[in-house]
Structure formats: structure tokens, C-alpha cells
Amino acid sequence: MIESYARRRFLQFSTAALSMQGSLRAWEPSILKGEDKWVRSVCEMCSSRCAIEVRVVDQKPVWLQGNAFDARMHSSICARGLSGVSQLYDQDRLRTPLMRVGRRGENRWREASWDEALAFVASSMQRLKQNYGAQSMLFSSKTGESFDLLSSFAANYGSPNTFSHWSSCPIAIESALEQTFGERAYRDFEHADYIVNFGHNLFEGLDIPLSKAMARFAANPSKKLIVLDPRFSIMAGKADEWYPIKAGQDLAFVLSLLHVWLRDAKYDHAFVRRYCIGLDALKASLKETTPQWQERYTGIDAKTIERLADEIYRAAPRCILDWGHKATTSPAEFQRTRAILIANVLMGNVEKKGGIYFAKTPEMLNALIQEPLFPLLQSPYPTPEVGIARIDGAGEERSAYRFVPKKHGVLNAIADAILTQQPYAIKGWFLTRHNPLVTVADPQKMRTAMASLDLIVVNDIYMSDTAMMADVVLPESTYLERDESIHLHHGLVPSYTMRNRALTPLHRTRSLHEIVRSLADALGFSHAYPWKTMQELRAYQAKGNSALLESLVKRGYVQATIPHLFLREEASARAFCERYAHVEPRHVLEMFERRRKTPSGKIELFCAHIEKAFEGYGVPCAVDMDVQQNYPYTLISGKSAIHTNGHTQNVPYLHALMSDNPLWMHPSTAKAHGLRQNDTCYIENEIGKEKVKVFLTEGIRPDTLFLYMGFGRQTPLLPKIDRKGSSASKLLPLKTAPVCGAMITNTGVRIVRA
Numbered sequence: 040m041i042e043s044y045a046r047r048r049f050l051q052f053s054t055a056a057l058s059m060q061g062s063l064r065a066w067e068p069s070i071l072k073g074e075d076k077w078v079r080s081v082c083e084m085c086s087s088r089c090a091i092e093v094r095v096v097d098q099k100p101v102w103l104q105g106n107a108f109d110a111r112m113h114s115s116i117c118a119r120g121l122s123g124v125s126q127l128y129d130q131d132r133l134r135t136p137l138m139r140v141g142r143r144g145e146n147r148w149r150e151a152s153w154d155e156a157l158a159f160v161a162s163s164m165q166r167l168k169q170n171y172g173a174q175s176m177l178f179s180s181k182t183g184e185s186f187d188l189l190s191s192f193a194a195n196y197g198s199p200n201t202f203s204h205w206s207s208c209p210i211a212i213e214s215a216l217e218q219t220f221g222e223r224a225y226r227d228f229e230h231a232d233y234i235v236n237f238g239h240n241l242f243e244g245l246d247i248p249l250s251k252a253m254a255r256f257a258a259n260p261s262k263k264l265i266v267l268d269p270r271f272s273i274m275a276g277k278a279d280e281w282y283p284i285k286a287g288q289d290l291a292f293v294l295s296l297l298h299v300w301l302r303d304a305k306y307d308h309a310f311v312r313r314y315c316i317g318l319d320a321l322k323a324s325l326k327e328t329t330p331q332w333q334e335r336y337t338g339i340d341a342k343t344i345e346r347l348a349d350e351i352y353r354a355a356p357r358c359i360l361d362w363g364h365k366a367t368t369s370p371a372e373f374q375r376t377r378a379i380l381i382a383n384v385l386m387g388n389v390e391k392k393g394g395i396y397f398a399k400t401p402e403m404l405n406a407l408i409q410e411p412l413f414p415l416l417q418s419p420y421p422t423p424e425v426g427i428a429r430i431d432g433a434g435e436e437r438s439a440y441r442f443v444p445k446k447h448g449v450l451n452a453i454a455d456a457i458l459t460q461q462p463y464a465i466k467g468w469f470l471t472r473h474n475p476l477v478t479v480a481d482p483q484k485m486r487t488a489m490a491s492l493d494l495i496v497v498n499d500i501y502m503s504d505t506a507m508m509a510d511v512v513l514p515e516s517t518y519l520e521r522d523e524s525i526h527l528h529h530g531l532v533p534s535y536t537m538r539n540r541a542l543t544p545l546h547r548t549r550s551l552h553e554i555v556r557s558l559a560d561a562l563g564f565s566h567a568y569p570w571k572t573m574q575e576l577r578a579y580q581a582k583g584n585s586a587l588l589e590s591l592v593k594r595g596y597v598q599a600t601i602p603h604l605f606l607r608e609e610a611s612a613r614a615f616c617e618r619y620a621h622v623e624p625r626h627v628l629e630m631f632e633r634r635r636k637t638p639s640g641k642i643e644l645f646c647a648h649i650e651k652a653f654e655g656y657g658v659p660c661a662v663d664m665d666v667q668q669n670y671p672y673t674l675i676s677g678k679s680a681i682h683t684n685g686h687t688q689n690v691p692y693l694h695a696l697m698s699d700n701p702l703w704m705h706p707s708t709a710k711a712h713g714l715r716q717n718d719t720c721y722i723e724n725e726i727g728k729e730k731v732k733v734f735l736t737e738g739i740r741p742d743t744l745f746l747y748m749g750f751g752r753q754t755p756l757l758p759k760i761d762r763k764g765s766s767a768s769k770l771l772p773l774k775t776a777p778v779c780g781a782m783i784t785n786t787g788v789r790i791v792r793a
């Protein structure tokens with residue numbers, strides 16, 4: 040079942056790469072005399088996990104590019120991915136464990152051996168457990184394998200308090216999908232004819248396969264792309280029509296679109312009747328959300344809504360309303376995302392080519408084919424139930440965060456829980472590659488809270504703002520220096536990737552696996568991790584499937600060679616059945632018709648259990664749309680194609696490309712405040728006051744201001760980025776969106792002259 044691709048090894052020098060003298064030196068003939076090999080692995084310069092290959096000359100990685108075994112990648116890679124080599128050789132990396140010698144946050148350190156540092160961490164954790172209970176320790180990590188491992192470590196230690204970056208990023212989407220479909224859904228951009236985009240900026244918040252699919256779509260003159268974004272983003276620049284919608288008002292747009300469709304009985308009646316519940320409640324909720332009603336919220340005129348509603352519906356089912364991640368979230372985030380999902384459902388595009396689809400998992404395909412053709416994986420990270428309530432109440436009955444997955448938690452709840460020591464004593468925090476002083480709202484309050492803890496352990500590549508607050512800093516090996524387990528990617532076809540290291544660590548750094556194993560030994564639960572080596576762990580995970588392992592070591596990426604399967608698309612089902620003769624089209628449809636994992640077993644336009652817990656939220660309606668809170672401007676923030684949140688600002692290549700983040704401001708706004716290009720001023724609200732440099736552009740609404748994320752750092756040991764640029768987080772209140780617990784990243788501000 041492993042796909043075989045003709046190898047196309049050619050080098051695509053991007054303009055950015057050509058300006059990078061460090062990488063060009065690697066191609067000098069003298070260097071090419073030694074061992075020259077390619078290692079296939081997985082990028083970690085952002086969380087998209089693109090398949091990559093690394094050219095290693097004389098044991099030195101010199102070049103990175105996309106892994107062509109993933110046909111969607113070919114050799115493509117983004118500037119961040121290409122800069123993995125620059126991060127590897129960055130002189131500012133952490134090279135050895137450090138232990139605090141001054142006051143917390145004072146930034147005075149001494150070097151320590153791994154034995155000493157880990158013994159200190161283990162004994163401190165043991166002491167906290169004895170004195171306050173294991174639940175007094177918090178654990179947080181970026182999402183991915185490190186989070187799975189850290190969650191397992193926390194559970195075996197006895198703490199329920201694990202936090203991923205979900206609540207500061209995709210939680211509204213995950214929650215809306217769960218409540219509507221009972222599972223994740225994906226978008227078939229490749230075959231869509233019409234896409235409505237709500238700030239899902241795939242040309243800056245990159246995912247190479249998805250971004251390329253979107254680029255092909257946008258470049259095709261027979262297709263139509265509508266973008267709603269207060270800012271003229273790169274995505275907006277590719278649109279057929281761009282609407283500079285007021286920040287946080289997407290919900291009003293979608294509600295009026297739904298109103299028009301329901302008013303005119305334009306929806307897939309058969310699909311809704313057969314597979315959905317809650318149409319009457321939806322109709323009742325949308326009675327007043329007319330195109331005229333939405334004008335005052337969105338700034339888009341009613342006639343345009345009528346035209347778009349007609350156009351979009353006529354394009355169905357090869358039409359997608361894209362719920363994809365956007366960097367700024369409003370209090371209405373859950374309702375907004377639900378409304379977008381429901382619009383897709385009403386178009387009847389579910390499991391249709393060019394519409395939306397559910398994952399074709401190995402389990403599902405094996406059941407359909409009635410043969411165990413697709414490898415199943417088992418988790419190497421046991422995570423026992425802890426049986427203690429979390430500090431944020433995530434997943435607990437009657438909690439405000441009852442619909443937030445226990446595993447992921449609510450980051451915004453941490454600061455208050457530490458400061459009040461409620462619902463119980465909180466004394467320690469173990470963070471791996473997580474920088475809440477940059478990525479979570481109100482870092483001022485978080486800093487105060489962290490200062491009161493007894494123990495902070497940070498595992499990272501750089502001395503981040505958060506690492507500066509630690510007692511112990513454990514330097515992590517970069518992804519080029521470590522092996523990891525197998526990762527199963529869901530989508531139309533299951534695929535598997537594996538991170539293979541390109542070199543042994545350059546410095547005295549370790550992987551989180553090595554750290555966790557050592558600490559588990561010292562804390563008395565080494566039995567949870569019986570694997571001694573990564574090879575043993577992988578073999579356990581793959582259930583001894585050596586063919587899969589060998590392929591992944593060699594190729595880094597393997598994908599099942601099956602026809603793409605859309606369960607409600609006749610031609611697609613037929614093609615699949617031709618390949619597997621004993622499968623009949625009715626079996627394919629039965630897969631779709633199985634009971635969904637929602638409480639009703641159907642697609643829920645109305646969620647009774649949400650309504651019971653959050654009155655008025657069971658069905659999309661006009662709530663929580665005030666993001667300006669009586670301030671004259673709304674501050675929004677977003678991802679850049681050059682940097683990944685707060686992680687990459689110090690990487691030399693990327694720093695050379697982007698070292699600052701001036702504030703986007705409309706010329707009329709600047710004029711009203713007597714400001715000019717490159718002037719400095721302040722933006723402020725009740726949470727904070729931040730100095731900004733003005734960047735004048737007509738590519739933003741006059742009532743909106745924009746900052747790229749990840750700047751305005753406090754990192755004296757990283758002088759290149761210390762106090763450069765401005766931080767939007769410092770102006771965000773610790774508020775969360777109802778139901779899903781998402782951090783709210785639209786906020787009201789005023790402009791103050793410097």
C-alpha cells in the first residue's frame with residue numbers, strides 16, 4: 040500500500056534563499072567532496088508538520104526542502120522551513136542546562152550538568168507532590184508529539200493540569216466541529232469552484248500542501264474566491280472580491296446568508312431531512328438576521344449579501360465556506376464557526392468532491408475493505424485517568440469550560456488560579472516549547488503569577504521570555520537533531536510521517552523523550568516508558584510493522600495508494616469499488632450513514648446539550664459581536680509568513696527577513712491623530728499600553744489596527760529581538776469565548792501620541 044513516486048530532485052532557489060549567504064556557502068565544491076546524503080524528516084519550524092528532506096554533507100545539514108515523496112509538497116518549502124538550518128547553527132541557542140542563581144526573572148544563571156539539573160527538577164517535583172499533591176504542578180506544551188508525551192508524563196506523575204496551545208488557537212474550530220459533526224471535517228480546496236474565506240490566511244499562516252492547493256485555486260480564473268477580512272492580507276490580494284468586514288463581525292455576515300437561503304428555501308432539503316436535526320430551531324433563530332440587519336455590523340450592503348447568497352448557493356456543492364484558522368478571535372467565535380459549518384451543511388456539500396469531508400481513517404478503510412490493509416498505530420504514551428478536577432474545570436460538569444477537552448485546558452485560566460491559589464494550591468509549572476508570556480493574553484498578570492510559583496522548569500531551544508522566569512532551563516535538541524515517533528495524518532487518505540534526525544546534537548541538548556525518561560526514572564514511574572530507544576518505541580507504536588518503519592526511515596512520508604473517497608459522490612464510490620471488487624457502493628454510503636458521534640447521532644444544526652448549559656448558544660444567533668468595547672479602534676493581530684508566533688524571531692535568516700512589526704494604520708486614522716509613516720505612538724486600553732511604530736496603509740479599515748504576532752519581547756539574552764516591535768498580547772484581557780473557551784484576540788484600544 041505504499042505509494043511509489045518517481046524521484047524529482049531538483050533545487051528551487053527562492054529569492055529569499057538566494058539572499059542567504061550562509062546557505063549558499065554550503066554549495067561550494069570543497070564541501071561536496073565528503074559524505075553527501077538526504078535524510079527525510081518532518082519540519083518543526085511551525086506546527087504544520089510538512090514532510091521535508093535534509094541534505095547532509097559531511098554530517099552537516101546544509102539544505103532543506105520539501106520531501107517529494109509527499110506529492111503535495113514536491114520540493115516546496117517556506118522561508119521558515121528553509122531556515123531550520125539557520126536555527127540549528129544559531130549562536131544564541133541554549134547549549135547546556137542552566138540553573139537560576141538570582142531572583143526569579145532576574146536573568147542570572149549558572150551552567151549545570153544534566154544530572155544535576157534533572158535531579159533538582161525531580162526532587163522539587165517530589166517535594167511539591169508530598170506537600171501539596173501532584174495536582175499542584177501544571178504542564179504545558181505546544182501541540183504535537185511533545186504535548187502527547189508531556190500529558191502522559193503529567194498523568195503518571197498524578198496531575199490533571201495539562202495545557203496545549205489549543206485555547207489560544209484552534210479550540211473554537213475543534214469545538215464547533217465536535218458539537219456539529221462529532222468529528223473533525225476537512226475542506227477539498229483542490230476541487231472546489233467557489234470559496235468564501237473568513238480570514239484563514241493560508242499565504243501567511245502556512246501549511247505547504249494546503250497553501251499550494253489554495254494557490255492553485257486562486258490562480259484559476261474559472262474559480263471564485265471571496266475574502267472577508269478587515270485587512271488586505273496576502274489572501275485578500277488573491278481574491279476576486281475582498282470585503283473589509285468590521286473585525287469580529289463574520290457571524291453577522293453568515294447569519295444573514297443563512298437567513299436568505301432559509302427565506303428562499305435554498306438548501307439541500309433531502310440532505311437536511313435525512314442527516315440533520317434542528318432545522319426549525321435554526322429558522323426561528325434567523326428570522327431577524329436579514330441582509331439589511333447585518334449592514335450595521337459588517338459594513339457590507341444588503342444587495343451584496345443577496346447577490347453572494349445566490350452565487351454561493353448556485354456553486355454548491357462544489358463550494359466551501361472556509362472555517363479555517365484565523366489569528367484573531369472574538370467572543371462570538373463558537374457561534375461564528377458553527378454558523379459557517381452549518382452553511383456548508385445546508386449547501387449539501389458534505390462528503391462531496393469540492394466540498395467538505397471527514398477523515399478516511401485506517402480503521403474506517405480497513406472496515407470498509409474488510410482487510411487490515413492500513414497500518415494501525417498504538418500510543419506509546421500511556422495517559423492514565425487522574426481522577427482530580429482541573430484548575431480550570433475543563434471537561435467538568437457545571438463548569439464554564441465543560442465543553443473544553445480536559446487534555447487541552449484553558450490557558451487564560453492559569454494566571455488567576457495561581458494568584459488566588461484556587462481551587463487548590465498551585466506551586467509548579469513545567470513548560471516545553473511553550474512561551475505564554477508572548478502568546479497568552481495579559482502577560483503582565485501571567486508574569487506576576489509566575490513570580491509566585493515555587494518551581495518553574497522550561498525546556499526550549501532559546502532563552503525565551505518565559506524561560507527567563509524559570510528555576511531550571513533544559514536545552515532542547517532541535518528537530519534536526521532528534522528522532523521521534525510515527526505520526527498519522529488524517530485526511531482523504533491516511534498518511535504517515537516520521538521525524539528522522541539528520542545529525543547528532545551539536546550541543547549538550549536533549550530531546551523531551553530523553554528528559555521525560557530520566558525524570559520518570561527518578562520519580563518512580565519508569566514502567567510507563569519501557570522503551571529504551573526510539574527504535575523500540577517506534578516498533579511498539581507500529582505493532583512491529585517493519586515494512587512501515589523501514590519506509591518511514593527511508594522516505595519520511597508514506598501514503599496509502601487508494602482512490603480519493605467522497606462517501607456521497609457516486610463517481611468516487613464507484614472508482615473505489617472498482618479497486619476493491621468486494622466493496623459495493625451501498626457499503627460506501629453506509630459508512631456515511633452510520634450514527635454520528637453527536638448526542639443525537641445526527642449532524643446537529645441545533646445542539647440541545649449546549650443550549651441546556653449555555654442558553655441561546657444551541658443554535659447560531661446574533662450574540663457577542665461587540666469587540667470594540669467603547670474604544671475607538673479594534674486591534675487585531677495575525678500570522679506572518681516569516682515567523683511562527685513567538686518561536687522564530689531570533690532565527691538569523693528569519694530575523695534578517697523580518698525584525699520588527701510596525702502597526703498597520705489607515706492614512707485617515709493617522710491624519711486624525713497627526714501621525715505620519717514611521718512615527719511612534721502608543722495604543723492602550725485598560726489592560727496595558729504598548730509603544731508602536733506607525734505603518735501607513737490603505738489595506739486596513741480606518742477603525743482597525745493590526746500587528747503581526749510574536750514581537751515586543753523581553754529577552755535580554757536574545758539581544759537581537761529584545762524589546763523590538765510591539766506585542767498585541769499585552770493589550771488582551773483574560774477573557775474567553777463562551778462554550779469553547781477560546782482566548783479572545785480582538786480588543787478595543789485608543790491611540791495616544793508619544
Ligand code: SF4
Nearest residue numbers: 082084085089117120
Ligand atoms: S509551513 Fe513551513 S515552517 Fe511550517 S511545517 Fe511547513 S515548511 Fe515547516
